Amino acid sequence: MERKRVLITGAAGFLGSHLCDRFIKEDYHVIAMDNLITGDLQNIEHLFSLENFEFCHHDVSKYVYVPGKLDYILHFASPASPIDYLKIPIQTLKVGSLGTHNLLGLAKNKNARMIIASTSEVYGDPSVNPQPEEYWGNVNPVGPRGVYDEAKRFQEAMTMAYHTFHGLETRIVRIFNTYGPRMRLNDGRVLPAFIGQALRGEDLTVFGDGSQTRSFCYVDDLVEGIYRLLLSDYSQPVNIGNPDEITIGQFAEEIIKLTGTTQKVIYKELPTDDPKQRRPDITKARAILDWEPKVNRADGLKITYEYFKNLPAEALVNKEHKDFTTYNR
Ligand SMILES: NC(=O)c1ccc[n+]([C@@H]2O[C@H](COP(=O)([O-])OP(=O)(O)OC[C@H]3O[C@@H](n4cnc5c(N)ncnc54)[C@H](O)[C@@H]3O)[C@@H](O)[C@H]2O)c1
Numbered sequence: 001m002e003r004k005r006v007l008i009t010g011a012a013g014f015l016g017s018h019l020c021d022r023f024i025k026e027d028y029h030v031i032a033m034d035n036l037i038t039g040d041l042q043n044i045e046h047l048f049s050l051e052n053f054e055f056c057h058h059d060v061s062k063y064v065y066v067p068g069k070l071d072y073i074l075h076f077a078s079p080a081s082p083i084d085y086l087k088i089p090i091q092t093l094k095v096g097s098l099g100t101h102n103l104l105g106l107a108k109n110k111n112a113r114m115i116i117a118s119t120s121e122v123y124g125d126p127s128v129n130p131q132p133e134e135y136w137g138n139v140n141p142v143g144p145r146g147v148y149d150e151a152k153r154f155q156e157a158m159t160m161a162y163h164t165f166h167g168l169e170t171r172i173v174r175i176f177n178t179y180g181p182r183m184r185l186n187d188g189r190v191l192p193a194f195i196g197q198a199l200r201g202e203d204l205t206v207f208g209d210g211s212q213t214r215s216f217c218y219v220d221d222l223v224e225g226i227y228r229l230l231l232s233d234y235s236q237p238v239n240i241g242n243p244d245e246i247t248i249g250q251f252a253e254e255i256i257k258l259t260g261t262t263q264k265v266i267y268k269e270l271p272t273d274d275p276k277q278r279r280p281d282i283t284k285a286r287a288i289l290d291w292e293p294k295v296n297r298a299d300g301l302k303i304t305y306e307y308f309k310n311l312p313a314e315a316l317v318n319k320e321h322k323d324f325t326t327y328n329r
Contacts, residue, residue: 096151176241180219210249
């Protein structure tokens with residue numbers, strides 16, 4: 001039987017590369033697209049020799065051409081960490097808007113089903129906790145995070161318009177903080193930031209008083225949720241994340257224990273518009289997808305720490321965030 005064909009954008013990134021692995025495992029033909037602006041070919045180089053895998057170096061904010069049939073498109077291209085989107089704000093807005101439009105056009109042309117990677121950031125700094133899909137959010141469009149949050153909100157609106165106006169099969173996953181191997185050690189997200197500091201023998205930096213909360217989902221659980229959502233018949237947004245909420249202060253303590261570092265926690269000023277609380281309401285994912293996270297934080301952190309510990313020494317050098325404020329994202 002002919003293999004189903006899937007286009008994955010952002011394929012050389014953290015989540016995109018894990019999605020490539022999953023679709024290869026399910027015996028799809030995977031077309032991986034990326035312009036490598038924040039991604040790394042090392043994340044997918046183990047797939048290059050496979051006959052059902054191809055890589056296309058392309059910026060999806062420009063016209064996207066893919067020959068042959070396509071069954072599914074997974075649009076995961078976008079800078080995703082605050083350091084990245086503060087450095088490249090216009091590209092971030094473009095990939096969420098123009099990139100999404102290009103891919104929706106491609107999906108329509110190929111009669112493919114498309115899923116977009118939205119984010120808990122559409123809820124901004126939320127006034128309800130946990131956040132259900134019905135919550136409309138509290139986003140500052142002109143704040144530093146607006147370039148990411150509003151691109152993602154526009155992306156959802158555009159995707160829903162293609163669904164209602166053109167009858168396109170679309171899916172929207174709102175991803176909450178996810179972690180695991182292949183994150184960039186110095187991308188400014190809180191987990192690699194803490195582990196990187198511990199490995200370098202630096203103090204762990206908490207922004208604010210550490211009382212703000214996050215909920216971390218292990219990447220394998222997220223990928224399973226995305227896979228189920230794509231194959232479901234549900235076109236409204238679905239939260240996928242782990243509701244096990246923790247304060248950033250407690251999380252720093254967990255990392256200190258995990259890594260055995262003798263360093264301490266230091267506190268710096270809370271950045272603008274940093275969300276105070278973040279916890280997914282996953283009632284919908286449970287009911288519609290029969291999905292819930294399986295990997296507890298202690299186990300997921302151990303695997304992730306092993307990955308970071310075994311990176312070559314030069315990966316530890318932090319060239320990325322000396323000029324940028326790090327967020328506890
Ligand atoms: N990791 C998380 O916790 C999280 C949470 C919410 C949403 N998301 C979303 O998931 C997606 C992937 O995030 P990630 O954590 O893997 O980030 P990442 O930076 O590791 O991966 C993003 C990939 O997209 C590529 N890319 C960016 N702009 C592009 C363009 N114009 N054309 C082609 N490729 C481009 C980058 O080179 C990179 O390989 C993003 O859309 C992000 O917004 C991630």
